[in-house]
Amino acid sequence: MRRVRLLVFNPVLNVLDYRVPDGMAVDLGSVVIAPLGPRQVLGVVWEPDRLDGAEVPDAKLRPLLEVLPVPPFPAALRRLIEWCADYYVAPLNAVARMALGSMAALRGGGTATEYRLTGAEPARLTPQRAAALDALHGEQASIRELAELASVSEGVLRGMLGAGLLEPVTVDLDRPYPRANPDFVQPELSEQQRAAADEFIAAVDGHGFQPFLLDGVTGSGKTECYFEAIAQALRRREQVLVLLPEIALTENFLRRFEARFGAPPVLWHSNLKQSERRRAWRAIVNGQAQVVVGARSALFMPYARLGLIVVDEAHEVSFKQDDGVRYNARDVAVIRARFEQIPVILASATPALESLQLAEAGTYRKIDLPSRFGGALLPDVQVVDLRIEAPERGRWLSPRLVDEIKDRLLKGEQSLLFLNRRGYAPLTLCRHCGYRFQCPNCTAWLVEHRLSRRMACHHCGHQVPVPEECPECHTPDCLVACGPGVERIADEVAELFPEARLAVVTSDTLNSPEKIAEFVAKAEGKAIDVIIGTQLVTKGYHFPELTLVGVVDADLGLEGGDLRAAERTYQQVAQVAGRAGRGEKPGEVLIQTRHPEAAVIAALVAGDRDAFYAAEAEARREAGAPPFGRWAAIIVSSEDEKEAREAARAIGALRPNLPDVMVLGPAPAPLALLRGRYRYRLLINARRSAQVQKVIRDWLGQLTFPSGVRVGVDIDPYSFV
Numbered sequence: 001m002r003r004v005r006l007l008v009f010n011p012v013l014n015v016l017d018y019r020v021p022d023g024m025a026v027d028l029g030s031v032v033i034a035p036l037g038p039r040q041v042l043g044v045v046w047e048p049d050r051l052d053g054a055e056v057p058d059a060k061l062r063p064l065l066e067v068l069p070v071p072p073f074p075a076a077l078r079r080l081i082e083w084c085a086d087y088y089v090a091p092l093n094a095v096a097r098m099a100l101g102s103m104a105a106l107r108g109g110g111t112a113t114e115y116r117l118t119g120a121e122p123a124r125l126t127p128q129r130a131a132a133l134d135a136l137h138g139e140q141a142s143i144r145e146l147a148e149l150a151s152v153s154e155g156v157l158r159g160m161l162g163a164g165l166l167e168p169v170t171v172d173l174d175r176p177y178p179r180a181n182p183d184f185v186q187p188e189l190s191e192q193q194r195a196a197a198d199e200f201i202a203a204v205d206g207h208g209f210q211p212f213l214l215d216g217v218t219g220s221g222k223t224e225c226y227f228e229a230i231a232q233a234l235r236r237r238e239q240v241l242v243l244l245p246e247i248a249l250t251e252n253f254l255r256r257f258e259a260r261f262g263a264p265p266v267l268w269h270s271n272l273k274q275s276e277r278r279r280a281w282r283a284i285v286n287g288q289a290q291v292v293v294g295a296r297s298a299l300f301m302p303y304a305r306l307g308l309i310v311v312d313e314a315h316e317v318s319f320k321q322d323d324g325v326r327y328n329a330r331d332v333a334v335i336r337a338r339f340e341q342i343p344v345i346l347a348s349a350t351p352a353l354e355s356l357q358l359a360e361a362g363t364y365r366k367i368d369l370p371s372r373f374g375g376a377l378l379p380d381v382q383v384v385d386l387r388i389e390a391p392e393r394g395r396w397l398s399p400r401l402v403d404e405i406k407d408r409l410l411k412g413e414q415s416l417l418f419l420n421r422r423g424y425a426p427l428t429l430c431r432h433c434g435y436r437f438q439c440p441n442c443t444a445w446l447v448e449h450r451l452s453r454r455m456a457c458h459h460c461g462h463q464v465p466v467p468e469e470c471p472e473c474h475t476p477d478c479l480v481a482c483g484p485g486v487e488r489i490a491d492e493v494a495e496l497f498p499e500a501r502l503a504v505v506t507s508d509t510l511n512s513p514e515k516i517a518e519f520v521a522k523a524e525g526k527a528i529d530v531i532i533g534t535q536l537v538t539k540g541y542h543f544p545e546l547t548l549v550g551v552v553d554a555d556l557g558l559e560g561g562d563l564r565a566a567e568r569t570y571q572q573v574a575q576v577a578g579r580a581g582r583g584e585k586p587g588e589v590l591i592q593t594r595h596p597e598a599a600v601i602a603a604l605v606a607g608d609r610d611a612f613y614a615a616e617a618e619a620r621r622e623a624g625a626p627p628f629g630r631w632a633a634i635i636v637s638s639e640d641e642k643e644a645r646e647a648a649r650a651i652g653a654l655r656p657n658l659p660d661v662m663v664l665g666p667a668p669a670p671l672a673l674l675r676g677r678y679r680y681r682l683l684i685n686a687r688r689s690a691q692v693q694k695v696i697r698d699w700l701g702q703l704t705f706p707s708g709v710r711v712g713v714d715i716d717p718y719s720f721v
Contacts, residue, residue: 382590
């Protein structure tokens, strides 16, 4: 191979040709450094016939500079990258970049220097150093990472290093991970579990593409079933990828994994330190990482010997990426398994309607676990009609729910209150002049957080302290919190039951693996009486003493006109209901609602999931919505509102006139201002037969836009804001 075509990681240039110098060995998929003018660019060697580019004469080719010391991207991964770019209408190099993971890892292993506290405590400390000492207990990382953890400047930490409060530690970047033992523990499985596990084991042994939908009620032991498939892959010396929707679920999963296999898996998520990412990526590409557990980005890593993919909680919306390359990790996992010719298991107690339809069509092999493990019973579900059993004025918990919490406290059992709304209140206004606190960067209200005494935007992260007076009329003590968040519910419980031990569980309070582990230990040790949480507590946790679940506002998820609102509400409430009665004691679920007649509420009470999904499927079929039709969105944004509006109108003016494609808009997005950018949307509804991606490419390819305008495409959108 004397000339090569590169997919280069440059936002403007995608494809360039180069000459291979004498003595340099280059393979398809090799990661290389090449010259581009006076600069150097990173690229991947690709099949010339699969990348469009102008043919350059041999005499004009510049030589490659270096082949980086990492294994080439395998052919299956290259095909996956091409598929994602084509299906999600994304730049090929943007998809390929996700496979690089850690840029530092491309240069090899070696050592790095990290820092940790020495334990010395001087007599006098500045406030910044005192804060750093409190925040960095048990931490070890680079100076920059420690500064971010402690919210201090790097200069403060360098001063602490000079004062002997921090010490350097040399870290081996390629130190091996502990080895998992597939036979460390032989689990006790029910007859249903054993039948499911045997099918998975046979699929791993067969080493062919086989997508499974593992559909089991909460507490049925789905994890133990796919653990047997993981064990078989380990015996075959193959790698396994397990995707989890939330980092918060990782801690609980790690404990179960280590108990089964005698060693923890390799982690991959955005909260890893730089040295951890480098170590994990290199272990993945050289095959030393046996089982990788991670967020959706782990899907694109260049595994050396991938033998099985598991997507746990496969229905979760967080598997859909909402910016950059807008892919759905659940669907891409199936495609990767197809290219790798390996089995993939989608596990869920509340599968997505799309997955159920594929199972019904025979595309997925459906495995059912209809009962809980060990004889535990599903909880009794009842409705509290808030129109009849209204809470007291100024409160949010109905008298019946309050009585049930009191009963559990007397019995020494645990309760869980679910409200999918962080903070204290979603809106704060001035009772004197009516001023409402709005984010300056987004079309959104600021959410009050009393635990941290701040008001925050949950879209862009903008924060301000809670003021003493109205910023508009300057009246003191006039601010009113409107509506409840979990912190407000916690205050109500504390007022009703002063002796109860409470835990508020949200992404704000459990924002590190250590805090999650501390919460789990307390809950399992019966040191918590009432848990008040968001969707973070709806899945993955097993607390035997938790016998009551109260859904504070089941109607919240039905607001906003979202295509999947009813399905999401069903999934969330069913998942949180599944936390009750997982041990020997029976569980009870109370759903507070003002719409008990709604189909989703009626199905939850009756335990008739099939009826709900049948009605939902029929409604989607009539609307031409997924999985019976196609949705796509075009999102136009700019810091200049007029520029965004004109670009959206230009796109709308050239809309295709096709019988199987309908275009709605352009119109301002529900979040018309997001992170300082004005946004317009066009929504495309098409029949399954329509070539939506080609239509969009041809349509947008006719247009050029000002440099300040961004045009994004979202295939199969989950968010309509």
